[in-house]
Amino acid sequence: MSPKISIDPVDNLAVLIRCPSVTPAEGGALCALEKMLAPLGFSVERPVFREDGTPDVENLYARLSGNGPHLMFAGHTDVVPVGDEAAWTHPPFAAAVANGMMYGRGAVDMKGGIACFVAAVARYVQTHGNPRGSISLVITGDEEGPSINGTGKLLEWAAAQGESWDASIVGEPTNPEALGDMLKIGRRGSISGLITVQGKQGHAAYPHLADNPVRGLMALLDALLATPFDEGTADFQPTNLEVTSVDVGNPATNVIPAKATAAFNVRFNDTWTAETLQAEIHNRMDRAAARSKYRKGRKEPVSFELAWKDRPSQVFLTRDDRLVGLLSQSIQAVTGRTPQLSTSGGTSDARYIKDYCPVVEFGLVGQTMHMVDERVAVDDLETLTNIYLRFLEDWFA
The missing domain is CATH 3.30.70.360 (Alpha-Beta Plaits)
Structure with missing residues (x-):
């Protein structure tokens, strides 16, 4: 029996939420992600980075190789602590669905974005076959923590092996109110x-x-x-x-x-x-x-x-018209909204990626990130998957 292809973002996210990957624990999240990616043809490596005075951190680098442009999707499977577990309406690692919402720590920050991107790639491969280019996932377990043994070292490690990228999307929750509100093109x-x-x-x-x-x-x-x-x-x-x-x-x-x-x-x-x-x-x-x-x-x-x-x-601003333009068009085509191009908010792992290729950030609505009862609308998971899929189709066209 062939492995199941992960085309449903709701199923993907439920699997990831059920992994208690509070920084710096891997919690099974990277193992689950590897199982989603392997049937799609990705090669997966799981380097662990260390530094005195900080916890060891496991990371994931996955690549689906082809001839053409190389697109990176970046994110993190680690999550912040749940706080008062008794205050949650549903257990924070149960991935319960109620009234059209999926509850769980990491639902929007940012296991939801990863679940949607994997589903989008699966649908792309299922419909079009392998892309005319390469797709890689740069996923850390150290974004919510010291951010020392994570994305920065993972990119250095990959670049030392000859990897280079043409563009990157970070799947952080960027939208303040509704999907399509905001695309981040830089950070203070x-x-x-x-x-x-x-x-x-x-x-x-x-x-x-x-x-x-x-x-x-x-x-x-x-x-x-x-x-x-x-x-x-x-x-x-x-x-x-x-x-x-x-x-x-x-x-x-x-x-x-x-x-x-x-x-x-x-x-x-x-x-x-x-x-x-x-x-x-x-x-x-x-x-x-x-x-x-x-x-x-x-x-x-x-x-x-x-x-x-x-x-x-360091402050940065992405001026790549093709990356920003195609993603903006995908957002508008799926949601009907023209996203605001913004540099607001705090820092993210895009601050490391900017040194390797143009990078933008787009993910779910972030209203409940880090809160008790963190949750995401199930409909938004399908919408974000369709946005990522539309972008993949345009990017590799």
Whole structure:
């Protein structure tokens, strides 16, 4: 008996949701995906990447080879924790269907997009045979986690074996309200930092014997927040800095703390690179520290340290007319909607793919991602499958 061809996205998604693949656990999701792809003629490899201080992560690279353009579909099977399982209407890994909705962790972010793409490829092969070109799937188990042993290393690994790609679609949930609303053609960059201001601990009743670091920290934060970094560009929102934490580690109300810290994150547009923005932030803080004092009458300027956290994500914009145009046409043909071309939202694994080929993002409606009762409309799964299928037909025509 020949293996079943996975043409139904609802069945595909149910299988994937039932795999409890909370980052960094594989949970059976990549095994299930391999079983879907093998009957279609894909060769599948499952490299595991490691780095000190981070969990090992299993990834999947699958390729259906042919002569012609090479299309990559990218995504992740790992999911965020379920939270309070008792608060779910249906068990988070049961893939229950009720009132036209399928419930489950990962339903929209982003096992649903993977399920639809596999179904679209299966329908394409069933109708047209193998494409005049190649299709590959770059699937990680590390997108919702540190994102260190995932897509970035998987692409390096594949490229070292001679792989190259002409275009990529990332199946993240991009639509705010309805399928066809939004196609993402770029992303803002992201950098995070931690400011530490050193002071001198003392009694709150004897401030002349201490140096309160909170005064200095307030001056530094004001320098970062008071003046906008830019007014935005034609393709991007204004650069935005948010202070995400302020702490002195001091439970006592009558003690001046020894130090104060503040964490921040910046989402930036193409006015900047990560490097030029980091320099601007440091310059603002240097100027503020030089003119600020711990207390009136003190001569010493504020002393601070700035540590950059994690790895910066660079801003990017995809200007590939064929990729953007054909996918937009497919969306319009199936849904009747003309998608907004957007660069909004956070970061995604597209930030790695942009270094190898043009990349866009299009997937399901993302209203319930990461929430209790994450769910997707069953009808949307069929619609997204038809959009991907239409695109495959046009891309390989």
